[in-house]
Amino acid sequence: MIDIAWEWLGYLGRWSHVIAAITWIGTSFYFNWLDLSERPPKAPTLKPNVVGEVHEMHGGSFYYHERYWPTEDNPRTLAHSGPAQLTFVTGIFLVAYIYWLGAGVFLVPGSGSAVTPALAILCSAAVIFLPWFVYDFVCRHTFDDELVTMVMAVVVVATSYFATQVFSSRAAFVHIGAMLGTIMVANVHFVIVPNHIKMRGQVKAGEPVSDTFHKLAKRRSQHNNYFTLPVIFAMLSVHFPLVSTNEFAWATISLVCAAAFILRLRKNRYLVTERKDRQLAVLAAVLMGLAIATSAIPAKPKEQDLASLDPVQSEIFGIVSERCAICHSAAPKMEGFPSPPAGLRLETMADITAHKDMIFTVAIASDLMPPGNLTEMTEEERKRLADWLASVGARSVDMDQNK
Ligand code: HEC
Structure with missing residues (x-):
């Protein structure tokens, strides 16, 4: 009875996690596409101050969107933070259920290293939560997103190296996913939503909406778009143990993150310019090729005395x-x-x-x-x-x- 209840807990946890994640990521992809696909309106618009418009078809209907800068309160302005929060809550539940409660089996590296289950759980929490503070600190101190990208590249390589040393190979990649996913949720919770609330407050008070709040929210939302592909790759890794079990697993996951970032960059540039950037495609392919090549290097066999x-x-x-x-x-x-x-x-x-x-x-x-x-x-x-x-x-x- 306990066994079946335990099994269901894991099943339902994963079910909710995947549903919440696809809803969140789907919405995020959609709004990213909508923003980058909008063009200045050619005809008179419904709302005042329209920045861009998009015409589209879906499910047998025609749709028309206007992105506008409000001058009066709109009582039905919907927000979308529920799925992000649910993804986080169910994600942490799964980490605790699989890797913290089962630390001795699933989290510790098998090599008889000095890492005890308790220490591994501590490292797990550190890998999941600490990088957010680094990322957020950098974002608050510079508007230069190239610098943020470089800092995040160092963070990803360093945590990947650390995770592959202190966790089992299957837990290591998932933790990189959990770390990036946590940054995404924290962006929603601590930056995007609070700025939305401030903007809505300004509209309600009949004040002009501040462009600063818009820019702060927009920036973190765009960062999240770049984190998405690496997170999904990392989360699927438990099904492909051969890829995460190699001498340079930290390089494999870091290179995939870089390739996925470049692919996303190329797609976003294409949405705006409608030109395909061949150089970025080649760069992504080279990075992915290197990732595959590193995964083929077997780990060194260990000798027993x-x-x-x-x-x-x-x-x-x-x-x-x-x-x-x-x-x-x-x-x-x-x-x-x-x-x-x-x-x-x-x-x-x-x-x-x-x-x-x-x-x-x-x-x-x-x-x-x-x-x-x-x-x-x-x-x-x-x-x-x-x-x-x-x-x-x-x-x-x-x-x-x-x-
Ligand atoms: C002929 C090769 C072979 C031999 C010998 C072998 N295994 Fe396996 N083992 C496999 C394969 C293949 C899998 C993966 C099965 C799967 O994923 O369904 C596996 C999976 C496992 C797993 C599950 C790992 C996981 O995380 O799911 C354990 C534990 C395991 N083997 C232990 C052993 C033990 C103990 C022995 C010796 C008594 C042994 N194996 C002998 C091929 C072998």
């Missing part, structure tokens, strides 16, 4: 090396496996201990691994592994949580 193991550990290490690590290592010996399946490496005793719960789930609680018992693990070996796993307190975990 056999002398440091006690007799029981030696035996377990021997079993796992022979029956599992043939596939689950940086450079698998098994034919047909160019890289570790599911990104999981079991090369050292520390790796094995770090993944004890997963190993218990797939090799003791079920016989999923080795697949089809390809490596011919004997019943005796399974029994030995089971005894050792019991002695270190391994328990069954829900392996699908993270997908």
